[in-house]
Amino acid sequence: MSITAATGVPVIEPASVPVLELKGIGKQFGAIRALHGVDLTVRAGEVIGLMGDNGAGKSTLVRIIAGNFPPSQGTIRFDGREVHFHRPVDSRAVGIEVVYQDLALANNLTAAANVFLGRELKRSFGPIRLLDHRAMETRALELFQELRSETRPHDLVKDMSGGQRQAVAIARTRLSNAKLVMMDEPTAAISVRQVEQVLGLIHRLKEQGIAVMLISHRMPDIFAVCDRVVVMRRGEKRADKPIAESSPEEVTALITGAKEAA
Template sequence: MAVAAVAGQPDESPDPRPVLELRGIGKEFGAIRALHGVDLEIFPGEVVGLMGDNGAGKSTLVKIVAGNFAPSHGEMRFAGEAVRFNRPVDARAVGIEVVYQDLALADNLTAAANVFLGRELKRKFGPFSLLDHKAMAARSLELFGELRSETLPHNLVRQMSGGQRQAVAIARTRLSNAKLVMMDEPTAAISVRQVEQVLGLIHRLKEQGIAVMLISHRMPDVFAVADRVVVMRRGEKRADKAIGDTSPEEVTALITGAKEAA
């Protein structure tokens, strides 16, 4: 495994550097070219919407950043340091977290148990180690408070709304002090009220200086919360524009190919 970790302690002042830099990223699967020459920057506290039709290359790009795939070409830098990930755990180690569409939650467990799933806190009793449920509940409550979510540590996931489930998944990313959170279709198949809750959670991450990549097909959600929108088509980046400099109509034209680039 070869991973270039971020060196040194984080500066207390705002960092003007991009948290993520992609330069000329390409990916081939045999004769199939999934990505070609993708450049992208995301800054701390910035929300970037990643849009494109099925097969546009969004998923491949996300999987490269998350450590599922290695790029065939190009360079990736994180917090100013060159990185190359061989496994998702390598990406998590430097501060990249992914909230997948299925959320990967255990319905039969509480919110707190899901937040700490695989990273449980324990305390020693002589030769024995026991789960520290009190400490995990207290930390979970702090995280839900930071996200301004009404979710409580003892709530069972199977009884939660879509918005509450997203809060649990996002709280889990905060355990590792993530610098970049990538969210895959977080508002798919939930009610209008729950969509507002999820967009509020994204705002909370932004307020805390965390970069967010929002992968979504929902145009209103991207325009409501993103600072920039990046459009992918046929494995290439066709646009990278500030939200205020574009429109849903232009983005739709770029996604469908009615407009080649912007």
Template sequence: MAVLELANVSKHFGAIQAVSDVSLSIDPGQVVGLMGDNGAGKSTLVKIIAGNFKPSQGIMRMDGQDLVLHKPVDARRHGIEIVHQDLALCDNLTAAANVFLGRELRRGLGPVSILDYASMYRRAGEIFTELKSETRPRDLVRRMSGGQRQAVAIARTMLSKAKIVLMDEPTAAISVRQVAEVLNLIRQLRDSGIAVVLISHRMPDVFDVADRVIVMRRGRKVADKTIASSSPEEVTGLITGAIETAAA
């Protein structure tokens, strides 16, 4: 069963049609590349899935049940997490503190309690081990590489037992070595049974790690193909409009 389905989803802002009649489904443990030029509707579609926008029309389903989201916290409650391009990390805190930010563990009796740092360090370390990341729980974020920062942001999603992780340009503006780290993190999510939507302009990354690629242009879905049945040349043509719709 698909973990997430969209049926004829559209979104308009006054006279502007940002997303038009998009249908798709994503299975557990599947990596889907979402590609398109600026203004193609990718960000709006992702914000609909993340609970930032309500669709103007259409239906969303999760695990076969109708899904209505009023705000991002509703999406998180259903297991939909987003890793923003800026990662939204606190540079002055440790990796573990960032993983548990807003969800800190406490211990104590009655009305008096203190932060349970030992448990948070231990659990964060377990998640980094699951991700096969070299990130350490006590490391300060400000001293981390781009790949390690991504590991911290992804660890937060695993703490909340995500079913779907939406990743916005995770390999932008980082080194080649760090790109390889991030792509490995995505594979670890996939191997854990978590679905990943990878929003990216980097064709090699999508063709390296994704199972499927969805291409949007002017608010419409113009392709939804397995990576094996497409090519970077075809996707480029679909993004630019040189190819109207994908070949079957």
């Protein structure tokens, strides 16, 4: 709410437009119904925890948002306008990036080379174009510093910890000025110290106003960094509520079906 200087009358300002808004999303694979009637809203700088057992529909929902395949029903709006994704490059073009569990990094390359993999910077010498390694290393260092990561541009990925690898993958999403980053099980199979590093990276994205969707089975991580938790079961959304109003026990009950909805 604001007050106009001329009249002194309170004016209620309109709510900010969500970064992502899903309405009635459904997906059929032949006779199999993978998703049904899913509504979801994500705002800038918000961290959403997406939880559910295997087969709950999480992966299908993420792949629809990422442009791997279109929904059978429903609409997707991004930054207030309806969008239709036919392939991943379409979702990336509007500002959606996905950090998959396998990270898709090249172990034999440096951190900087991985950040720019497929998006290399080049400089021209007449008709000849060469990779601009210095520019890529400089920009990669800036991104790591923004994320407050100890990762260095010259480090080889094969020598990195799990937390450093995540930093490289997240830095890559910053090249396109992503507005929404979806992270698939980023803390799976890494040490406690590395988990803290990854959760710190998520905090850095939030501080920069970037929306994050964290797909995870790790309850402590969800309750440590998320603003809201969304629970999927059998292709439907069973809960969508602020973390402060839920508990690990409630989420577990929703995931297992001991509680139908919240």
